[in-house]
Amino acid sequence: MPTETNVKYDNIEQVAVIGTGVIGASWAAYFLARGLRVSAWDPAPGAHERLRDAVDAHWPTLIRIGLTAGATRERLVFHDTLDAALEGADFVQESGPEREDLKQDLFRKMDDALPPSVVIASSSSGLLMSRVQSVCAHPERVVLGHPFNPPHLIPLVEVIGGEQSSQAAIDTAMQFYRAIGKRAIHVRKEVKGHIANRLQAALWREAIHLVDTGVASVADIDDAIAYGPGLRWAALGPFLNLHLSGGAGGIAHLLEHLGPPIETWWGDLGEPVLTDDLKARITAGVEAELAGRGNARLEAQRDAVILGILASKP
């Protein structure tokens, strides 16, 4: 967890937040809470007002996490042009639309406008940096800095270089994110979904298979995770939990002992197809589980639990 500090994050004092939708606005709020100046730009009508509202909405949570000394929302400046927002930026966090042609066009412009020493990180969840950076004169400073939603609350950031990214740019991004209290991990190869979304997708697939085959209801599967393994995964990742399950013999003993049954389960996992019928059944299951609970209340409950976990982690 970030603590009070006046560190200037290795000379990064101003971050340009390019694209201020849900992800970009959450990033902007987080950077402000860490005492940074934020220069923002988004071409959508009404973007400025929505960004201000989003930062205001996130601020109480950020106060609970703890503001860096001197942090203030006054350090947010929304600009009318991309070039103006990039002026003076020491680091760029891009969160624009997820379309390769649009992203390439945006990166070409940013690459033209910025000194080559400024790292440009993209929040993209689905595009390859190798493709995006290929249109830049300085592709080496382009990296992926993929947050986990909502970025102002969840510490994980996945850093991935494209084929032309320099180690220096990856190092700068890793150090910057870590300095501002993020849990940055380096994904060593460009794979679809990076790491966290692949792990989620694997779990979703089996969860959806169990609904598809009538083994359990949507609500029961949610309970199975949120009152079962989810509790342990909030504390420790899957490998350390397996290690503890191995007792004195640890992970080596566990893999010897439980490896064969685990491989039997693997062989039995499902491969559902998201048909319209299955999607409708999942939706009906979620609606039954909600029993009228609204999203705002559910989200507030979830975020309160997450804040508690973050405060309790060593």
Add this chain to the structure above:
Amino acid sequence: MPTETNVKYDNIEQVAVIGTGVIGASWAAYFLARGLRVSAWDPAPGAHERLRDAVDAHWPTLIRIGLTAGATRERLVFHDTLDAALEGADFVQESGPEREDLKQDLFRKMDDALPPSVVIASSSSGLLMSRVQSVCAHPERVVLGHPFNPPHLIPLVEVIGGEQSSQAAIDTAMQFYRAIGKRAIHVRKEVKGHIANRLQAALWREAIHLVDTGVASVADIDDAIAYGPGLRWAALGPFLNLHLSGGAGGIAHLLEHLGPPIETWWGDLGEPVLTDDLKARITAGVEAELAGRGNARLEAQRDAVILGILASKP
């Protein structure tokens, strides 16, 4: 979370805990904390002493969760014979060895000794109740009541009937577990690994694949979960989290919008084989991650986080 109460759990006052290894001892401690009498049996040499020590070790955690009025460790009686432990029991929680022939032999004896009205629940993680109950004169009262380790801390219990289990026995088990503060879910079909272990296995498979293919280190994958999706899964299950990610349109919007990329990720998930080399690499990765941290400290940290989560859940 259980609260102070004098309810007699629908006339269940004494639980026979048959098999008092790690799982059985944790169950015994939990039942005692809920104010129940526990009659225990295990044929292993030294079992009595180990059970007493385990209950003592779990008791501080159970005090933090909250004891039922009048709960005391004095209500634990260890017996020298199976029949003596079953005498007067209103419910049986069996946690013996995971071998079908041994389990059938044990269930035949318990079935002979107990009035037909007493439900016998097995903690088995791997055996089918249809096979186990097939040797009983009263197979209808045999069900699976599968806890998630450690049972005195993790609320999840998976209840599953075999082919001959009665709805009444399933209902009794569900109601009993819920009355004592467990989150019991009904698994409607006998499938390998029930629900939670299948979901875990799905995530483990992709985690191990990412190590196998050099995409990320063991430590980075652990961080990706424990500082990413694990935080959300501790609060809400996977479907409710997807619902919230869908914004105002909820799960229906999300499945329309994110369904195609999710299916693309599914097509790219790995199918690793647990070779000796891969097991050795996982073990080395865990050891590097531990950096000398001992299991006791790690487990205490984990359980402190879990206790905090349970206290913060609505």
